[in-house]
Amino acid sequence: MRTLRLIPKFKAHIWGWIDTMSSIKIENLFAAYDKADVLMDVSLEVFSGKITCLLGSNGAGKSTLIRSILGLTPPRSGRILVDNKDITNIATHKVVAEGIACIPEGRKMFPKLTVTENLRLGAFQVSNEALIRERLDKVFTSFPRLAERRDQLAGTMSGGEQAMVSIGRGLMGGPRILLIDEPSLGLSPLYVKENFKIIEGIRNSGITVFLVEQNVRQTLAIADYGYVLSGGHVVAQGTADELKENEDVYAAYFG
Ligand SMILES: Nc1ncnc2c1ncn2[C@@H]1O[C@H](COP(=O)(O)OP(=O)(O)OP(=O)(O)O)[C@@H](O)[C@H]1O
Helix, strand or coil, X not given: CCCCCCCCCCCXXXXXXXXXXXXXXXXXXXXXXCCEEEEEEEEEEXXXXXXXXXXXXCCCCHHHHHHHHXXXXXXXXXXXXXXXXXXXXXXHHHHHHCCEEEECHHHCCCCCCXXXXXXXXXXXXXXXXXXXXXXXXXXXXXXXXXXXXXXXXXXXXXHHHHHHHHHHHHHHCCCCEEEXXXXXXXXXXXXXXXXXXXXXXXXXXXXXXXXXXXXXXXXXXXCCEEEEEECCEEEEEEEHHHHHHXXXXXXXXXX
């Protein structure tokens, strides 16, 4: 029997950010909460137009790194560069203005707002209504399921549909770099598979993707390059193919 396609194929071509250079460099980053050191001398690069992944088990420090990039958990030392511009410690709204958007862990959204209202919030820094409408149209073309349900309260959508809202909202800001925190969390295997296809489509449209995940196998199937974080340290890095063969990757989870 044919598997039901729950999430339609992401139509990458209509976003058209191809050719924009957009990379992030993290240099010797240390971050901590009170006295607990979480990130220790982390250096990595998120490559322009690629999917770079950060793998690691619970508590490795993955979300903290995203929070540091967004200016929410300021690092104790080290630098964060976007296209060689130092954005370390700048305010979150300025990070967003640099073209960086985040799809947070757990698909956080406003359950009492409609799908359209949730999507519009992703463009809160855009004052041009015509541009907002154009991006809404693009999201609805990419996700026909959301178009059908545009007036439905987001909280009444299924988990997989909420994942689409969350990704769509991330795209509404017109980012050139998308940070995605554990998109597979709490989704059924079928939705995880479809969700990862969508992320590949986003990369193919020219948006740089930094994908933070625990799901090693499926992440390495779509990533170009990756890092493994364990106990706040980068313990392995390489192309996705190299990491698939690297025992340190699995030791970071089970060692
Ligand atoms: N606000 C906070 N205050 C104190 N400690 C925190 C805070 N947020 C996270 N931590 C701690 O920092 C460490 C790293 O947490 P982080 O959320 O970055 O890990 P993670 O790799 O994203 O894990 P998970 O995959 O479980 O989300 C953990 O030990 C966590 O308890």
